[in-house]
Amino acid sequence: MADQELDARGLNCPLPILRAKKALNMLTTGQTLLILATDPGSAKDFEVFAKQTGNQLLESKALNGEYTFLLKKS
Numbered sequence: 480m481a482d483q484e485l486d487a488r489g490l491n492c493p494l495p496i497l498r499a500k501k502a503l504n505m506l507t508t509g510q511t512l513l514i515l516a517t518d519p520g521s522a523k524d525f526e527v528f529a530k531q532t533g534n535q536l537l538e539s540k541a542l543n544g545e546y547t548f549l550l551k552k553s
Contacts, residue, residue: 481513481549482506488517488545495521496528499550503534506552511537514548521546 487495525548529536538549
């Protein structure tokens with residue numbers, strides 16, 4: 480279970496990433512953020528975002544046009 484959940488469904492790039500960044504800023508190191516998205520480009524976006532920010536992408540799933548990502552704040 481994640482410490483916080485962000486519903487970014489229906490939003491297109493770059494909004495899911497921007498909202499995730501804002502949500503991560505509210506978390507402390509080691510806490511997790513679960514992101515729900517529908518933008519097909521978000522899979523690659525969150526992979527790159529994690530590498531660029533140093534946060535850990537623990538999980539990335541796609542099912543029926545919906546994407547879920549679990550990020551751990553570093």
